[in-house]
Amino acid sequence: NIPFEVVPGISSVFAAPNYAGVPLTHREHCSSFTVITGHEDPTKEVSGVDWGLIAKTPGTKVILMGAGRIRRIAELLMAHGMSPETPVAMIQWGTTGRQQSINATLADVADAAARAKLLAPTVTVIGDVVKLRSKLNWFESRSLFGQRIVVTRTRDQASQLSRQLLERGAEVLEIPTIKIVPPTKREGIVEALSGLNAYDWLIFTSPNGVTSFFDYFFKAFQDLRDIGGVRIAAVGPATAAKLRELHLQVDLMPDEYVASKIARALAEYESIDNLRILLLRAEVANPELPRLLEDKGAIVDDIAWYQTVPETEDLTGAAAKLLEEGADWITFTSSSTVENFHARFDLPALLKKFPQIKTASIGPETSKALFALGLKPTVEARTHTIEVLVKALEDASK
Incomplete structure (x- = not known):
């Protein structure tokens, strides 16, 4: 037996819609909401969800885990009387830098999700509150939203840069290339x-x-x-x-x-x-x-x-994701991060494989290491600080 505890957090029922600018209730639209699972136990012979009752119940509908069945869910709701023009929002990977969301209606949400290639995990919100997204979509308007940024600092030092990037909406891949030893x-x-x-x-x-x-x-x-x-x-x-x-x-x-x-x-x-x-x-x-x-x-x-020595562990799978999917930016904060990243990944080859990747250097000494590889940094911080490096990323991402 392994002892455990449960630490209650903020449910994705609330968090994902709010990060996409959708309140579940609003005095001008509704005063209640209903939460439904969109993915029941496949071994059940009879559905436990009464879609007829759900369609007739006033207020916002929040569907969890329904990405794979959204076409059928929309059809059932419309068959039981909901208007095809009812606004719908789908949010994938809500509250993270990987967040992606779409606006649609019941009539076309399945096609819109297919075009956007939305997969699990998703939260779907159905109701008039979705109309408020244009005014309240605060997270997706942040300066680095949608940017996947690689942080190459040591594990102990990565948090300062990662925190600032996350606050600006970026998806951060922490791939320490060096560690500090005696x-x-x-x-x-x-x-x-x-x-x-x-x-x-x-x-x-x-x-x-x-x-x-x-x-x-x-x-x-x-x-x-x-x-x-x-x-x-x-x-x-x-x-x-x-x-x-x-x-x-x-x-x-x-x-x-x-x-x-x-x-x-x-x-x-x-x-x-x-x-x-x-x-x-x-x-x-x-x-x-x-x-x-x-x-x-x-x-x-x-x-x-x-001394700085190469870090080769991939505890979070971030290195594997970089090699498989690429990134938008790779940040370098010292010449040793450049040299060790190159030793591990072959930086010129990686940039050739993913031509969209850009490089950001914290200063001239770091840039020298990039020049030695025949590369020019996309941006270089004007002064040697994390804050100015982040500002350079923001300016270049506008």
Whole structure:
């Protein structure tokens, strides 16, 4: 025996119609509704639904699981006196980014459903309240409704981007291409932490770097003040926000998030000749930044605090769905997401198979990885943030 509990939620009886702009009751149309199953037990010899009574009952009719029998259901209702012109709405996959809906009448709903290729799961609403869809269809008018968007961030980080896409009506396929694990060698970490007070600057290039550094830091120290008087630079608002969560002041955040701009911004802030700088990055990272800093006289320790490795599991079936059906957009939030996605799916081949797929890059460094594959991103975020990336998707989807 396996213990279980039932958590009551909002029934699709209410949720799906409301997400399609159909209230079940309205003072100008009706004050009651009836819920009917459209798919009874096929072994029953006699139907338990009295379609004659249903046809004569005032108010809205809500039919669950009736996609496969909608023609017969409409015929029975009309045979028992309902007008062929009675408005009907059918909603497939209601409340999700896969939602699809149609308007029709009893007379033509079966043909309309066939043209739209509506299959289960569906909710069918029959009655004058369907006329309100033109005014109340809020969800299907959202900026990314109908767009299937692939999120390639790590499982831990995907939720922030996925949530914003879902709020805008998109269907989201979370296909993490990387996961964060400890670096191959940790000797450099031990040395950096033991000599932390000798550094003039800490440069964090990603939120992952912040998380990984402080995971190690608090294993070695009890007090955040042990970080000393070092100045802190952050590459990108998301990295800065992660530092501010720890109540740390960010002394420098470059306006642009490419190596040359970071080195220039630091040199403009103060002379970095003979200053000791600790770079907190991934194990595989662009070598340009430490070289540029050293060219300006800095003493740089480029230490790997984490590594990104390929994620190959498909726990939700999202990867299989992508390969079978394609998508509208694939989002990339780092060069490693591009490289690992390509290693798993062969990105140029995937785009050839599904030419409608477009790519979205969070910034110049990520775009470089796409250019290396002979691809140009469809859109690139003007600043290196999730919010701006989502805005770029909205603008391109208009």
